[in-house]
Amino acid sequence: MILFLLLFLLLLARFFYIQATGTVHNQDLDKLAQQKHSKKGVLEANRGTIYDQNGHVLAQDANSYKLVAELKGANHVENKEDTxxxxxxxxxxxEEKILATLNKKDKSQVEFGTLGKDLTKEQKEQIEALKLPxxxxxTENARVYPNGDFASYVIGHAKPNEEGTSVGQxxxxxxxxxxxxxxxxxxAYTGDRKGVSLDGGKVKVEAPKNGDNAYLTxxxxxxxxxxxxxxxxxxxxDPESLIGIVADPKTGKILAMSSKPSYDPNDRQxxxxxxxxxxxxxxxxSTMKIFTLAAAIxxxxxxxxxxxxxxxxQVGNRKIKDHNGGAGWGSITFDEGVERSSNVAFAILGDQKLGPERFRxxxxxxxLDEKTNIDLPGEGSNTIVFDQQIQQVTTAFGQ
Known part of the structure; x- marks a missing residue:
């Protein structure tokens, strides 16, 4: 009876000690409770959508899907070869790379790296229809380019950083x-192990901020x-490279721009x-000729x-030739020379009529000796070689 009483008093003393100090074995019970019951989540924000001038989507955030395989447990992959x-x-x-992933030892769950990442909704549904155990x-948030290889070097590419936020590359x-x-x-809120709120539904929310949309020319x-x-x-x-630009001649707005070889930004390669x-x-x-003509006028x-x-x-020991092999069209007016895009006509305008100093x-x-400052990264500097007479003359017709 006395022993039982002593044990009871010891337990009672221990209880009051824990209640007073809030610690057990030097561990703060409040902090342990907070760690156990604090629930946190991320509210994903969407990167801004890029549109063309008429509101057609060129780049946007959308759901993509990552493939996962369970190798152990009740619902696991049964036939790896068939899967x-x-x-x-x-x-x-x-197929061999997918099978190698499924054959990994000591793994209960595996992902497939780039092979099973960034899947479309259609691909997901096709695999789901196979009902593979x-x-x-x-589900992940991904940057999607609905037109594929389309103005790829203009639109560019964005990919997730370490925090999972898309950053333009x-x-x-x-x-x-x-x-x-x-x-x-x-x-953030306090909840039980099933996620049910323990403090009357009080939830701390920091709202996501979507990016601004961009409308292009x-x-x-x-x-x-x-x-x-x-x-x-x-x-x-079959050229090594191609460049194409369509611009509004009145405003300079770029309506289309492309270069080849190109890429599909959805492939990430x-x-x-x-x-x-x-x-x-x-x-x-010959696009240079219009500038020479404007200066002369x-x-x-x-x-x-x-x-x-x-x-x-003739320029020194060099001959400037018209584009028909130097045959020309005989003695013609400058108006006809402009109409025929005659190299010789513009050589004379630059060399004799304007002179190098005025032309420069x-x-x-x-x-023409400055950057355009277009809203694209990586614009190169112009190079105008204008020291010698032959360089000055060929500049007049764009070579």
Whole structure:
């Protein structure tokens, strides 16, 4: 009886000690309770959508799916060979690599890396229809480019960082990143092991902030025409590279821009990151002639009805030739020379009528020696070689 009383008093003393100090074995019970019952979650925000000028989606956030396989437990993969074969058939992936993942030892659950990542809703539904035991999916937020290989170097590409937030890597996704970026929200509450609230439904919420949307000057229809023309040219000529730009001549707005070879940003396998349309310097060709003509008219030295001898124009020991092999069209007016895009006509305008000093000032006034400051990263610097007479003359017609 006395022993029982002593034990009771010891337990009672221990109880009051715990109640007074809130600790057991130097551990704070309040903190332990908070750790056990605190529930936290992430409220995902969406990165801003990129639209063309008419509101057609060019890049947006959407659900993607990651493939998961249970190798142990009640619902596990039963026939690994058959499962690998059927999944490979849907995804168009290497069956042996999928099987190697399913054959991993000492794993209760496996993922398939890039083979089973960024799946579309259609792919998910096709695999689900196969009713393969042990196969499930994790829903993720992904950056999606609905048109695939379409103005890829203009739109660019965004991918998740370590926190899972999409960050622009290049193109407009990069240059507009501070506007497109989103901030995830948070939710926190106290709950039991099943997630049921323990404090009357009190929930702390930090709302997510979606990124701003961006509307481009790109016109999806015109871009489609350009992409088709580029593909046809690539097939016919098999060039190393192609560049195509469509601009509004009155405003300078870029309506379409493309360069080949290109890539599908949904595939994530990007090897070349430069938009050749803006990254590299190249000769303007006959587009330069309109600037030479404008300068000559503005200076009052262009006389359209004056005659000149077309065909060739001698500069030192070099001959400038018209584009028909130097045959020319005989003695013709400058107006006809402009109409025929005669190299010789523009060589004379630049060399004799304007002179190199005045012509160089116009090149600067037109901004041809400066960057355009287009809203795309990676614009290269212009190079104008204008030291020798032959360089000055060829500049007049764009070579």
């Amino acid at each position: 690998a074969k059927k999944i490979a058939g849907v995804l168009g992936k290497d 042990g196969i499930s999916f994790i 290049f193109g407009l996704e990069k240059s507009l990143d501070k506007y497109l970026s989103a901030s995830n929200g948070k939710v 790109i016109d999806q229809r015109i871009q489609s025409y350009l992409e088709d023309a580029m593909k046809a040219a690539s097939k016919h000529y 990007i090897k070349y990151f430069f938009n050749d349309a803006i990254a590299n310097a190249f000769e303007p060709g 503005n200076e009052g030295v262009y006389k359209g009805q004056d005659y000149y001898q077309s065909g060739t124009y 000032k116009y090149i600067h006034s037109f901004g």
